[in-house]
Amino acid sequence: xxxxxxxxxxxxxxxxxxxxxxxxxxxxxxxxxxxxxxxxxxxxxxxxxxxxxxxxxxxxxxxxxxxxxxxxxxxxxxxxxxxxxxxxxxxxxxxxxxxxxxxxxxxxxxxxxxxxxxxxxxxxxxxxxxxxxxxxxxxxxxxxxxxxxxxxxxxxxxxxxxxxxxxxxxxxxxxxxxxxxxxxxxxxxxxxxxxxxxxxx
Amino acid sequence: xxxxxxxxxxxxxxxxxxxxxxxxxxxxxxxxxxxxxxxxxxxxxxxxxxxxxxxxxxxxxxxxxxxxxxxxxxxxxxxxxxxxxxxxxxxxxxxxxxxxxxxxxxxxxxxxxxxxxxxxxxxxxxxxxxxxxxxxxxxxxxxxxxxxxxxxxxxxxxxxxxxxxxxxxxxxxxxxxxxxxxxxxxxxxxxxxxxxxxxxxxxxxxxxxxxxxxxxxxxxxxxxxxxxxxxxxxxxxxxxxxxxxxxxxxxx
Numbered sequence: 001x002x003x004x005x006x007x008x009x010x011x012x013x014x015x016x017x018x019x020x021x022x023x024x025x026x027x028x029x030x031x032x033x034x035x036x037x038x039x040x041x042x043x044x045x046x047x048x049x050x051x052x053x054x055x056x057x058x059x060x061x062x063x064x065x066x067x068x069x070x071x072x073x074x075x076x077x078x079x080x081x082x083x084x085x086x087x088x089x090x091x092x093x094x095x096x097x098x099x100x101x102x103x104x105x106x107x108x109x110x111x112x113x114x115x116x117x118x119x120x121x122x123x124x125x126x127x128x129x130x131x132x133x134x135x136x137x138x139x140x141x142x143x144x145x146x147x148x149x150x151x152x153x154x155x156x157x158x159x160x161x162x163x164x165x166x167x168x169x170x171x172x173x174x175x176x177x178x179x180x181x182x183x184x185x186x187x188x189x190x191x192x193x194x195x196x197x198x199x200x201x
Numbered sequence: 202x203x204x205x206x207x208x209x210x211x212x213x214x215x216x217x218x219x220x221x222x223x224x225x226x227x228x229x230x231x232x233x234x235x236x237x238x239x240x241x242x243x244x245x246x247x248x249x250x251x252x253x254x255x256x257x258x259x260x261x262x263x264x265x266x267x268x269x270x271x272x273x274x275x276x277x278x279x280x281x282x283x284x285x286x287x288x289x290x291x292x293x294x295x296x297x298x299x300x301x302x303x304x305x306x307x308x309x310x311x312x313x314x315x316x317x318x319x320x321x322x323x324x325x326x327x328x329x330x331x332x333x334x335x336x337x338x339x340x341x342x343x344x345x346x347x348x349x350x351x352x353x354x355x356x357x358x359x360x361x362x363x364x365x366x367x368x369x370x371x372x373x374x375x376x377x378x379x380x381x382x383x384x385x386x387x388x389x390x391x392x393x394x395x396x397x398x399x400x401x402x403x404x405x406x407x408x409x410x411x412x413x414x415x416x417x418x419x420x421x422x423x424x425x426x427x428x429x430x431x432x433x434x435x436x437x438x439x440x441x442x443x444x445x446x447x448x449x450x451x452x453x
Contacts, residue, residue, distance in 0.1 A: 011294050011295065011297070011299075013268075013271055013272075013295065013296065013297040014271055014275065014297050014299070017271060017272040017273075017275075017297070018275050020272070021272070021273070021275070046322060046324070046325075047321075047322055048322075115420075117396055117397060117398055117422075118396070119323075119324055119367065120203070121324065121367075121368070121398050121422075122203050122204060122206055122246075122398070122422065122423075123203070123204040123206065123246055123452045124202065124203050124204065125202065142204060142452040144276070144277060146324045162202055163202075163203060184275060185275060185276060185277050185299065186275070186276075187241065187275055187276050190275060191275060
């Protein structure tokens, strides 16, 4: 079973539906203990980093995620869920993330030229390094983004996108991976990325 | 490079897709779930579902359709129609909507956008305005064109964005259903300089209208239309190929 971490941040309906459409067994999980039985873990999330980090902590998910990551279980963070994998975020103050991936989450404002709207919303192209997540897609395939922050100072960037400047689109280190974009909203290309993750589980 | 979006809009009443000319004479034409899947398969970048029923029973049918669509269609879904309270936001977000579009609800409650943006994030809140030429200016109408609000459209949209709306849909009531092209003049006057994405709606009649829109107003992010897609007057794959040939960044 693939576990989708439900810690009260964001709507899990589309993500759960997309995995079901791929014929994977999937469940939303509120009890940290249930993560132990899962073959893989997806950490979703929308909203503010600080709130989400607090909810991970208070629900006991933080500790369990760290332990599952250490045990080698495949973990995929999506959007805010990807940002939470990093060491810290500068969104409304400084907040600690899970620290599973080196680097920090910074505003894209100031990184991109004037005239580029924030948030970065819409379909944009992926440039990626060879990685199992991208085994079934082609360079230049488009995925759907909605974000105002991205990962920097990160040695584990595996995909980028061009929005006036190069923005981090995905990170990966061993069994821990994250997408800044929404694969569950990125049509066929997104389903191929989710399917590639599920195959690792 | 960020792509321009092509967005079919599905007006849903009593479980069926409808579209009228100038908001009059709606005619049932298709099953919304099937149509949504079809659009997604042929390259639509996003879908808007507009609930034009008013009854509680109609609402329940609508959310059921939304749920079925969101479990089959994996592109962004925006939902509008009858959104007046945070409970309405909650109801459609739980059924798989990614963004919620407010129109008359934001006019009736000037704090709705702020409350929704604080709770769900600006990326989730879309202000949609039905605008027409009145007294030598561009004025916002309420209830699908039935009410005059006296609100000046350019100021109203700026207010909504300052309150936290993350995207703007400008629907020209003068161009809607006429198929004479998007209302470039109205869009330029009301939306230029906004720092959130702008979606043009109303007036699309042929492929070239989209080319003209994105060439005339390069800051417009998306073009929305309904009947020209439903009646297959414009095929989305061909539209996107022609936009691409004209140098407009598009997802093929």
